[in-house]
Amino acid sequence: MILFIIVIPSVWGGLALTIGVLFLSEHLGQRLTFEQAFNGVLSLFLILVFLPLCHAGCHRWFWHVERRRQAGHFMGGETIPDMGSEPTEPAPPLKVTSCEQLTYALLYLSAVALLMFIYLPLGHHEAISRFIARFSAGRASATSLASIIIVWMPLLGGMFAVFLSMERDMKKIRAHQVTGAEKQRIELRLNWLGAFATAVTMTGFLCFVLGNLILRYLA
Secondary structure, three states: OHHHHHHHHHHHHHHHHHHHHHHHHHHOOOOOOHHHHHHHHHHHHHHHHHHHHHHHHHHHHHHHHHHHHHOOOOOOOOOOOOOOOOOOOOOOOOOOOHHHHHHHHHHHHHHHHHHHHHHOOHHHHHHHHHHHHHOOOOHHHHHHHHHHHHHHHHHHHHHHHHHHHHHHHHHHHHOOOOOHHHHHHHHHHHHHHHHHHHHHHHHHHHHHHHHHHHHHHOO
């Protein structure tokens, strides 16, 4: 059912958009190859559609796990369940000021622009692949280096920035200076930002994987 309802229409839709991009680029005097256009379509889909959906899903799941943790779960060495393995309730709405709303909008735009700059041109995928091949000693080390560059560095860097920006508020929680609605507001902000860093990393990883598949099998 999923194959016929989602996968097949998505494949044909992606191919149709790719052909449309090729015709448009030719009309504008910019010659693109099929591989470049296909990578552009896939990257834009991931950045503009998958990223916000992934962010919403991570925010909901992280909040679900945090609620369970505060209820006393996972204290005795229990394993945190895999994402999506349990039904969840929506996270409470994130209450933000106008200044915070503008900051989060600029944060989103910056992440989208950065992902587009890195992964939209197929030539950037080639440059990343050459860098990994140059500084690795084989297939296993290349995979490890790619995971460090594409996954761990963005994720850890993003999480470090989140905790650094939230440190003052988290000190208030640890010192029991805030309770109730204000405490939940701070926890929701931390959860939202952590989910955002995770979603950006996952989006970049998928862009990298699909771009490399295009280079390997189509270029």
